[in-house]
Amino acid sequence: GNSVTQMEGPVTLSEEAFLTINCTYTATGYPSLFWYVQYPGEGLQLLLKATKADDKGSNKGFEATYRKETTSFHLEKGSVQVSDSAVYFCALSGYSTLTFGKGTMLLVSP
Amino acid sequence: DAGVIQSPRHEVTEMGQEVTLRCKPISGHDYLFWYRQTMMRGLELLIYFNNNVPIDDSGMPEDRFSAKMPNASFSTLKIQPSEPRDSAVYFCASNPGDDRGLYEQYFGPGTRLTVT
Numbered sequence: 010g011n012s013v014t015q016m017e018g019p020v021t022l023s024e025e026a027f028l029t030i031n032c033t034y035t036a037t038g039y040p041s042l043f044w045y046v047q048y049p050g051e052g053l054q055l056l057l058k059a060t061k062a063d064d065k066g067s068n069k070g071f072e073a074t075y076r077k078e079t080t081s082f083h084l085e086k087g088s089v090q091v092s093d094s095a096v097y098f099c100a101l102s103g104y105s106t107l108t109f110g111k112g113t114m115l116l117v118s119p
Numbered sequence: 120d121a122g123v124i125q126s127p128r129h130e131v132t133e134m135g136q137e138v139t140l141r142c143k144p145i146s147g148h149d150y151l152f153w154y155r156q157t158m159m160r161g162l163e164l165l166i167y168f169n170n171n172v173p174i175d176d177s178g179m180p181e182d183r184f185s186a187k188m189p190n191a192s193f194s195t196l197k198i199q200p201s202e203p204r205d206s207a208v209y210f211c212a213s214n215p216g217d218d219r220g221l222y223e224q225y226f227g228p229g230t231r232l233t234v235t
Contacts, residue, residue, distance in 0.1 A: 050228075053162075055224075107224060
């Protein structure tokens with residue numbers, strides 16, 4: 010079956026540091042891949058997505074590239090801000106549903 | 120658009136009581152999902168509907184849980200009787216079901232349930 014593995018958190022960074030959150034997946038077929046973000050006290054919001062191999066999704070300075078050969082979709086940002094503190098979820102599409110990773114908490118200090 | 124609306128936002132109840140969580144999806148969305156989020160198990164899909172019909176309820180933990188969608192703009196998740204281990208944040212999500220957004224789900228703010 011489908012599964013998503015994310016790096017354990019929390020990830021603690023200083024403002025303006027470079028961010029990488031690793032995500033690898035196992036899936037049949039050719040799923041779409043997503044990153045969702047959950048700010049404290051809120052529901053999940055779509056951050057970015059990629060629908061086929063070698064696609065790069067990007068939004069708000071975040072980006073991730075769909076790597077079929079390594080079955081990965083790592084999230085990166087060149088310079089994080091305090092306001093980026095949140096939980097980040099990697100997900101892949103199945104038949105009408107999404108399979109989510111366990112989430113990675115990011116804490117950014119000033 | 121108001122987004123996905125859930126009520127109540129917080130619910131505190133005693134073990135054995137019935138709990139009903141409510142969701143209003145985004146107008147025009149054909150799919151509705153119920154999730155449960157806990158620290159131990161992360162985000163779990165409980166059940167989802169397509170055009171008001173339950174498609175997959177294999178994630179519903181046990182018979183104490185039930186979900187209905189009587190029309191396109193309303194769904195409920197009921198727990199009867201509730202137990203302390205049901206304490207979690209319950210999310211409702213919807214998506215339009217078209218090719219562009221088939222798997223792009225829109226989440227509500229969640230209901231934080233505490234069972235004492």
